[in-house]
Amino acid sequence: MKFTKMHGIGNDYLYFNCFEEPVTDPAALSIRLSDRHFGVGSDGIILIGPSDKADCSMDIYNADGSRAMMCGNGIRCVGKYAYERGIAKKKTLTVDTQSGVKTLFLTVDENDHVTSVTVNMGKPELSAPKIPTLFETEQVIDHPVEIAGKEYRVTCVSMGNPHCVVFVDDVDAIPLESIGPSFEFHHMFPQRVNTEFVQMIGENEMKMRVWERGSGETWACGTGACAVAVACALGGKTGRQVLVHLKGGDLNIRWDEESDEVFMQGPAEFVFDGQIN
Known part of the structure; x- marks a missing residue:
């Protein structure tokens, strides 16, 4: 099973391309791989997969195996991965998350590398x-x-x-x-x-x-x-x-x-x- 380690200013996750390979029992996998002494080492894992609402989906599991709704640093990495690995070759793309579809705006350099990502994180909930x-x-x-x-x-x-x-x-x-x-x-x-x-x-x-x-x-x-x-x-x-x-x-x-x-x-x-x- 292939994975890619990425980070957004030090918030590091292991990313799995579920367009190519399914992941079974992601909670247990995250616990095993996130361990920084006996695993790969990360804050968790993120699954990038198909979506009928957006260019791709992201599914997040924390280091303790619990499922997360959203990750701001993680979604920027999903944007870079999707663009540079050919999932969605768009400078404006959408990602389906557990807290709704988010829109990403990518800054791309002359070498076709994503240097920065701006994410519309939606409206804050204050209730x-x-x-x-x-x-x-x-x-x-x-x-x-x-x-x-x-x-x-x-x-x-x-x-x-x-x-x-x-x-x-x-x-x-x-x-x-x-x-x-x-x-x-x-x-x-x-x-x-x-x-x-x-x-x-x-x-x-x-x-x-x-x-x-x-x-x-x-x-x-x-x-x-x-x-x-x-x-x-x-x-x-x-x-x-x-x-x-x-x-x-x-x-x-x-x-x-x-x-x-x-x-x-x-x-x-x-x-x-x-x-x-």
Whole structure:
């Protein structure tokens, strides 16, 4: 079985071309291959396959075998893979995901290589029950919550998957390995949650670390960066166009005022091709 390892600013997945080869039991496969000591090493696997709604589909499984709805860095890699490997030789293409069909706009250089991908990530969901959270307010904006014996103020947003944004003074000082699971499995988040810790470092500019449900700390999270941009604008901390610095690199995020859609722009890279038995 052939696979391709790719990453979007350090958020790495193993990609399988299901146009050519089906994958059975992807959850178990993801657990085995994602292990960074005994497997290939990744944040999970992504299956690229046919769709009757779009140019292709993507199906995501986290490192713990759980199924994910959406991945912003992953979908940029799907766009690069689809274009450069001949699945859809289009500079504007569509990808069918568990959270709907997304439109991608590819920047292609003179060598026909995709250098950057802008994704229309759709409209943010701010309704507490639809994120979902169990907070009793209609929206969760700068709302207090006690987690692991400490009070935090959180803003919750869904970008096709649930996010909890926390503003801090020093993001590097956060003990993410210990506090991340306390957020992920907190009872207020019935489907678990991705948590972004954010430090403002300039006008319309912030630094972020992320604890992803099912994968732990990752070097980047595209949907998380989009959720952070929305949370910043809602809280009056920034305008609607921001630069987000993540552990693996930078993403440009724009929350369009007229359409209410969020656009994410960033790179996607091939790492290597491989084969497993």
